[in-house]
Amino acid sequence: MPILDHFSWFAPYYDRLIKPGDAEKMLALLQLSSSTRVLDVGGGTGRSAEMARLRTSHILIADLSPAMLAQAAAKGFQVTAAASEALPFPAGAFDRVIMVDALHHVCDQPQTARELWRVLAPGGKIVIEEFNLHVLWVKWIALAEKLALMRSHFLNPLQIAALFAGAPADASIQIETEGATVWVIVTRLAH
Secondary structure, X not given: OHHHHHHHHHHHHHHHHOOOOOHHHHHHHHOOOOOOOEEEEOOOOOOOHHHHOOOOOOEEEEEOOHHHHXXXXXXXXXXXXXXXXXXXXXXXXXXXXXXXXXXXXOOOHHHHHHHHHHOEEEEEEEEXXXXXXXXXXXXXXXXXHHHOOOOOOOOOHHHHHHOOOOOOOOEEEEEEEEOOEEEEEEEEOOO
16 A cells, blocks of 8 residues: 555654644643553554653554554554544543644544544534645645645545544534644534
8 A cells, every 4th residue: 555655664763853733832732641542543643642652651653654653652552553534432432632734634534533533522523623725835745745746635624524524413623724734623512
């Protein structure tokens, strides 16, 4: 699979070349406590999970790339090899689900959204961080990834939010943008 080949090759260099996002922003959106259970889907080397680890130690990283997961495990994270479209966890298993710079890499984005929602506990939040496709240089990145045969499919913020439009009435969706970054926050209201 081209995606796995790219990330297997890139894994040893990923953390040095790709800098983490805005930790303060992510922590403010997540509102973590020490007992919050976090699932980082497409979490790769654990680059984003390291932000969450500032507040909680209950973090699991799910990714398809064994090489990326090996990097995360070396940092002390619990990892599992899993596709975002078929997460091997029971319904409602996590208080927070994050997906940072990964949604555009999955094969089936609507199925991924359904799975993120399924594993989210009542009162929980999904935070998806992606590049803002409305920014010109992001469009160039999208094109470059296509040319590199990465099968990337970038969505604009409204398209990401629309993936959760079919969620039950207990869902609240908000979009925040800052420069080249967009966050889609889906909150599952407590029963």
